[in-house]
Amino acid sequence: MSSDCGSAFIDLRAITKRYAGVTALDCVDFTVQPGEAVCLAGENGSGKSTLIKIISGVEPATEGTIHIAGEERTVLNPRISAAAGVMVIFQDFSLFPNLSVAENISFATQLSQHERFYKSGATRDIARKALDRIGVEIDLDARVEALPVAQKQLVAICRALASQARLIIMDEPTTALTEKEVRRLQSIIRMLKDEGVAVIFVSHKLAEVLEVSERVVVLRNGKKVAEGPAKDFDTQSLTYHMTGRDVPEVPPSDVTAGAETLMQVKRLTKADSFSDITFDLKVGEVLGITGLLGSGRTSVAKALFGLVAPDEGTIAVDGKPVPTGDPQAASQARIGYVPEDRLTEGLFLSQSILHNVAVGRLDTHSNRGLLDMGNLAGEASEWLTKLKVKAPDVHAPVQSLSGGNQQRVALARWLSRAPRVLILNGPSVGVDVGSKADIHDIIRNLATQGIGIIVISDDLPELLATCHRILVMRDGKIIDNLDGKSVTEDDLAHRLAS
Ligand SMILES: Nc1ncnc2c1ncn2[C@@H]1O[C@H](COP(=O)(O)OP(=O)(O)OP(=O)(O)O)[C@@H](O)[C@H]1O
Numbered sequence: 001m002s003s004d005c006g007s008a009f010i011d012l013r014a015i016t017k018r019y020a021g022v023t024a025l026d027c028v029d030f031t032v033q034p035g036e037a038v039c040l041a042g043e044n045g046s047g048k049s050t051l052i053k054i055i056s057g058v059e060p061a062t063e064g065t066i067h068i069a070g071e072e073r074t075v076l077n078p079r080i081s082a083a084a085g086v087m088v089i090f091q092d093f094s095l096f097p098n099l100s101v102a103e104n105i106s107f108a109t110q111l112s113q114h115e116r117f118y119k120s121g122a123t124r125d126i127a128r129k130a131l132d133r134i135g136v137e138i139d140l141d142a143r144v145e146a147l148p149v150a151q152k153q154l155v156a157i158c159r160a161l162a163s164q165a166r167l168i169i170m171d172e173p174t175t176a177l178t179e180k181e182v183r184r185l186q187s188i189i190r191m192l193k194d195e196g197v198a199v200i201f202v203s204h205k206l207a208e209v210l211e212v213s214e215r216v217v218v219l220r221n222g223k224k225v226a227e228g229p230a231k232d233f234d235t236q237s238l239t240y241h242m243t244g245r246d247v248p249e250v251p252p253s254d255v256t257a258g259a260e261t262l263m264q265v266k267r268l269t270k271a272d273s274f275s276d277i278t279f280d281l282k283v284g285e286v287l288g289i290t291g292l293l294g295s296g297r298t299s300v301a302k303a304l305f306g307l308v309a310p311d312e313g314t315i316a317v318d319g320k321p322v323p324t325g326d327p328q329a330a331s332q333a334r335i336g337y338v339p340e341d342r343l344t345e346g347l348f349l350s351q352s353i354l355h356n357v358a359v360g361r362l363d364t365h366s367n368r369g370l371l372d373m374g375n376l377a378g379e380a381s382e383w384l385t386k387l388k389v390k391a392p393d394v395h396a397p398v399q400s401l402s403g404g405n406q407q408r409v410a411l412a413r414w415l416s417r418a419p420r421v422l423i424l425n426g427p428s429v430g431v432d433v434g435s436k437a438d439i440h441d442i443i444r445n446l447a448t449q450g451i452g453i454i455v456i457s458d459d460l461p462e463l464l465a466t467c468h469r470i471l472v473m474r475d476g477k478i479i480d481n482l483d484g485k486s487v488t489e490d491d492l493a494h495r496l497a498s
């Protein structure tokens with residue numbers, strides 16, 4: 001690989017970025033050649049998103065020099081960077097929730113073409129072309145906030161594709177996508193490369209990283225610790241560079257579930273979404289629900305927590321019926337739900353970590369209307385320690401945390417509420433490889449305390465490491481009910497795909 005920086009599209013030299021008290025990047029050199037696919041790897045909080053924010057002009061570097069397209073950029077902001085051809089798909093997508101799909105996709109393009117008047121025809125046209133390019137069907141007129149998270153992610157990708165980019169940066173573009181969309185994205189990346197467009201790809205799914213990129217750069221604690229052709233790495237060596245240690249494979253779950261039924265779901269049905277969903281959850285059981293995008297798994301999860309109202313069917317906890325379609329009733333029955341889309345749905349970003357964890361705990365910690373803040377802070381920080389949240393202290397705003405650490409705060413909030421039934425949608429989405437095992441450990445531990453846990457996931461090793469039983473969904477129905485101990489990853493993959 002040539003490292004002729006004269007022709008590099010991006011050339012960063014000795015970049016340091018300091019936030020109050022935190023060195024997010026420490027003297028990092030980083031280059032990207034035209035048409036090159038580079039992967040940025042590193043644990044949560046290692047500085048990946050910070051590097052991207054500097055290239056895209058969202059944050060200024062504290063020290064160092066930046067060249068884009070051969071020109072030194074002493075002043076950089078998102079507009080200058082976009083005009084130079086840098087497009088970013090941010091970790092939280094940064095879409096306009098109350099605008100339509102078409103408007104979101106074409107917005108940047110129309111701006112860059114200096115359109116002074118909003119053209120509805122052009123808007124739809126640009127959006128349609130971008131969607132066609134990746135071959136997905138999304139209603140152009142749907143409001144983005146009403147879309148499932150995977151579709152939001154696809155809209156963010158289309159928006160980047162719609163403009164004349166020379167570099168597309170994808171910060172965890174596949175967290176919400178399943179196998180099929182990931183494959184499609186990989187072929188798009190290949191196509192972009194052939195057209196001379198460079199790609200920077202950030203992901204915690206290491207196998208996928210090695211597949212799409214030709215060069216890998218590894219950050220640890222803000223420093224570049226390894227760099228080289230992707231073919232020189234495998235998931236194990238990549239993990240080693242990221243963490244500085246070998247991470248053992250997760251042993252499969254060995255705790256047995258109780259015999260007592262905790263939650264009973266009967267014939268839950270919603271037109272065009274899911275039908276005849278029937279299962280029991282035992283005390284201390286971890287039950288997996290898996291299926292491809294569109295299989296209905298997230299709708300079922302939401303229905304269990306009252307966020308989706310089923311047309312028919314019943315839910316009971318400890319033999320007592322729980323009114324459906326009513327999240328408050330679900331909460332009262334001590335059902336907890338951790339959404340998949342935690343970065344946009346689950347957190348108050350400008351509020352402190354403590355406040356975010358404490359929301360919803362106010363019942364157990366108030367003393368005649370006064371909050372016992374000392375107690376709350378103590379409990380919150382216990383969970384933050386268990387989940388290894390990297391933060392200076394509990395009073396820091398959540399938006400100053402890295403994406404993966406924000407995910408952990410959302411988890412901590414629900415875990416601290418001590419639910420009886422806990423529904424985890426994508427429990428380790430966006431969390432780095434070293435910490436996944438910690439979260440799986442916590443899930444198994446909670447189960448031994450008698451909590452019934454439902455894990456919605458399409459991460460097969462994760463399901464096998466945590467679940468006693470796995471339900472497979474397709475087209476809104478449960479098609480398999482498998483024993484978590486005896487099923488193999490290949491078998492599960494086969495059932496999902498067929
Ligand atoms: N606005 C901010 N104020 C203070 N600290 C910040 C701010 N933004 C980021 N940081 C800190 O900078 C460090 C690097 O964060 P960054 O978001 O770059 O991590 P990352 O590698 O993208 O992690 P992840 O995989 O979790 O997304 C973290 O310690 C984070 O807390």
Ligand SMILES: [Mg+2]
Nearest residue numbers: 049091402403
């Ligand atoms: Mg990040």
